[in-house]
Amino acid sequence: MIGDKKALFSGMQATGNLTLGNYLGALKNWVNLCDEYECFYSVVDMHSITVRQDPAELRKRARALLTLYIAAGLDPEKNCIYYQSHVTGHAELAWILNCYTYMGELNRMTQFKDKSAKHADNINAGLFDYPVLMAADILLYQADVVPVGIDQMQHLELTRDIAQRFNSIYGDVFTVPEAYIGKQGAKIMSLQDPSKKMSKSDENPNASIYLMDDPDTIMRKCKRAVTDSEACVAYRDEQPGVKNLIDIYSACLNKTPAEVEKEFEGKGYGDFKMAVGEAVISVLKPLQDRVAELEKDKAYIDTVIKNNAEKAQYVSNKTLRKAQKKVGFPERPR
Numbered sequence: 524m525i526g527d528k529k530a531l532f533s534g535m536q537a538t539g540n541l542t543l544g545n546y547l548g549a550l551k552n553w554v555n556l557c558d559e560y561e562c563f564y565s566v567v568d569m570h571s572i573t574v575r576q577d578p579a580e581l582r583k584r585a586r587a588l589l590t591l592y593i594a595a596g597l598d599p600e601k602n603c604i605y606y607q608s609h610v611t612g613h614a615e616l617a618w619i620l621n622c623y624t625y626m627g628e629l630n631r632m633t634q635f636k637d638k639s640a641k642h643a644d645n646i647n648a649g650l651f652d653y654p655v656l657m658a659a660d661i662l663l664y665q666a667d668v669v670p671v672g673i674d675q676m677q678h679l680e681l682t683r684d685i686a687q688r689f690n691s692i693y694g695d696v697f698t699v700p701e702a703y704i705g706k707q708g709a710k711i712m713s714l715q716d717p718s719k720k721m722s723k724s725d726e727n728p729n730a731s732i733y734l735m736d737d738p739d740t741i742m743r744k745c746k747r748a749v750t751d752s753e754a755c756v757a758y759r760d761e762q763p764g765v766k767n768l769i770d771i772y773s774a775c776l777n778k779t780p781a782e783v784e785k786e787f788e789g790k791g792y793g794d795f796k797m798a799v800g801e802a803v804i805s806v807l808k809p810l811q812d813r814v815a816e817l818e819k820d821k822a823y824i825d826t827v828i829k830n831n832a833e834k835a836q837y838v839s840n841k842t843l844r845k846a847q848k849k850v851g852f853p854e855r856p857r
């Protein structure tokens with residue numbers, strides 16, 4: 524809670540090209556939550572350096588992501604949108620929480636296993652510790668809810684465990700957060716291999732729709748999406764490719780899978796894939812136009828960055844000071 528409102532935290536990495544999965548699984552659901560919650564949305568650039576980055580490129584992408592948050596409909600007057608690296612409490616709380624997290628817990632994280640397999644030449648301590656920084660992000664703002672896609676559930680469970688462990692020693696310091704998973708789009712799969720999630724780091728560019736893809740590319744990727752030989756638009760596990768396309772279509776147009784099945788009864792995959800492409804374009808094209816427009820207003824974005832970082836620093840300091848006091852750090856002279 525912050526004041527009399529429940530609090531909400533979420534974040535995204537600015538690495539790689541954001542995909543339709545990031546948008547439908549997370550960003551799309553963030554809009555309109557600020558009436559009910561005090562919302563904090565971070566561009567988590569400190570998480571990004573757990574794998575090697577080109578510095579200039581990271582800076583550019585981080586700014587583009589922050590702009591995308593606004594373009595997607597997050598009003599920075601009502602939502603606190605900021606760079607993680609601008610707020611000192613994230614690293615400071617992460618250090619404290621490190622001392623309340625077990626190696627065995629971090630060893631079990633599937634994302635760590637996946638990423639260390641992928642970056643075998645750079646399995647650094649930050650990569651291992653990644654979920655603790657994520658716990659610090661969430662707990663600093665006393666977040667009641669955390670809107671994420673399904674792939675982040677394991678990290679969220681760990682955050683809850685760390686919060687409960689700390690609270691059981693020191694009293695009620697942290698709010699124990701709940702995940703908020705959208706009804707649709709919580710796990711968008713690869714267009715080329717529907718057993719894998721759609722991912723920014725997929726080597727096959729046809730597997731993912733990127734948020735900045737132009738309409739022709741989107742249409743081409745949808746037409747090439749892997750389906751099956753059933754020739755029936757049905758929402759069932761035995762048809763994972765078609766099921767994924769139904770998920771995409773229904774999340775883009777706010778329909779239920781049952782409505783989509785009905786709409787395409789008796790129609791072939793060709794028509795269906797075209798309709799999916801059009802639905803995706805109808806969502807992404809306005810988003811891209813708005814990004815282009817916002818990018819022109821450098822001064823506005825700079826003001827958002829400065830004001831919101833100050834707000835986040837102020838709010839997070841309260842929790843940080845509380846945790847520091849609990850563990851026995853001396854009070855700072857005023």
Ligand code: TYM
Pocket residue numbers: 532533534535536537544545546547548549550567570656657660661669670671672673674675708709710711712720721722
């Ligand atoms: P990241 O940057 O990988 O993804 C950002 C958000 O997009 C969701 N997502 C998906 N949803 C549906 N289908 C997909 N194929 C798909 N791919 C990604 C993710 O679930 C996520 O919600 N560790 C986090 C960032 C983070 C964070 C946090 C999130 C750092 N601190 C605190 C919440 C709270 C990450 O790398 O997300």
